[in-house]
Amino acid sequence: MYKSQKITVIIPCLNEEQGIELVLRRMPEFVDQVIVVDNGSTDRTSDVAHSLGAEVIREPVRGYGRSYKKGFSNATGDIIVTLDGDHSYPPDAISYLIEAFLHLEVDFLNASRFPVRDSRAMSFKHKFGNLVLSVATSLLYFRWVRDSQSGMWVFRRSILSDMILESDGMAFSEEIKIEALRNSKIRFEEISIQYSSRMGEIKLNPWRDGFYNLWFLVRKRFAPRAAKLATPRPE
Numbered sequence: 001m002y003k004s005q006k007i008t009v010i011i012p013c014l015n016e017e018q019g020i021e022l023v024l025r026r027m028p029e030f031v032d033q034v035i036v037v038d039n040g041s042t043d044r045t046s047d048v049a050h051s052l053g054a055e056v057i058r059e060p061v062r063g064y065g066r067s068y069k070k071g072f073s074n075a076t077g078d079i080i081v082t083l084d085g086d087h088s089y090p091p092d093a094i095s096y097l098i099e100a101f102l103h104l105e106v107d108f109l110n111a112s113r114f115p116v117r118d119s120r121a122m123s124f125k126h127k128f129g130n131l132v133l134s135v136a137t138s139l140l141y142f143r144w145v146r147d148s149q150s151g152m153w154v155f156r157r158s159i160l161s162d163m164i165l166e167s168d169g170m171a172f173s174e175e176i177k178i179e180a181l182r183n184s185k186i187r188f189e190e191i192s193i194q195y196s197s198r199m200g201e202i203k204l205n206p207w208r209d210g211f212y213n214l215w216f217l218v219r220k221r222f223a224p225r226a227a228k229l230a231t232p233r234p235e
């Protein structure tokens, strides 16, 4: 519990046995529920996560978005915090992020990786790709977004019932922010965190995922809103 709010942390993992150990060892005590969504890992990710006290849920179908949707349907906290299992996002920033989230009275707080302070954490190519995607998001959705691709967010679980989350892949990260930005009932803010280099093997395919995410942004902007809500309503 943090100031009488129940906190759930969700971590999607695809072969992150090294990173997940460090992430879980650095998890703050006040976190009530830690969910690791194992997306068909062939290494020891599940065993390591289980031995460090996380709730391990398996999602057999591959995909970053797919993993998150599975995690959300198992979350019971008032506030959900997300981060990667590769130890690139700082678990000890969770208290600072929740404090800011409560202080700013927002419903969705995006943790921006920019400015990148550790030069080893992100290549020039990735920085450029991220900039293009964030500028495109800002222009298409009329709101300045510094890091549309960040994987660390803090939000109220109750807002999920107002979101249409269709992406099962890497575009899920931008989609959840767009759903927050577009909704006048959801207050959105961004705050900077320290980003560091990932542990383990790179899963992202920068050209394929980058171009697909750009296309997804445009398509979502101009597509008619689907009538049905894609995520289960939290009870």
Ligand SMILES: Nc1nc2c(ncn2[C@@H]2O[C@H](COP(=O)(O)OP(=O)(O)OP(=O)(O)O)[C@@H](O)[C@H]2O)c(=O)[nH]1
Pocket: 011, 012, 013, 014, 015, 016, 039, 062, 063, 064, 067, 083, 084, 085, 086, 088, 151, 198, 202, 203, 204
């Ligand atoms: N790429 C990918 N990641 C997944 C999948 N399922 C779960 N994940 C996890 O989602 C998180 C984000 O993926 P990353 O490969 O770290 O993507 P990224 O952070 O954009 O790229 P890096 O800069 O390489 O860290 C990691 O914890 C992955 O293990 C999947 O199907 N594909």
Ligand SMILES: [Mg+2]
Pocket: 084, 086, 088, 198
């Ligand atoms: Mg990562």
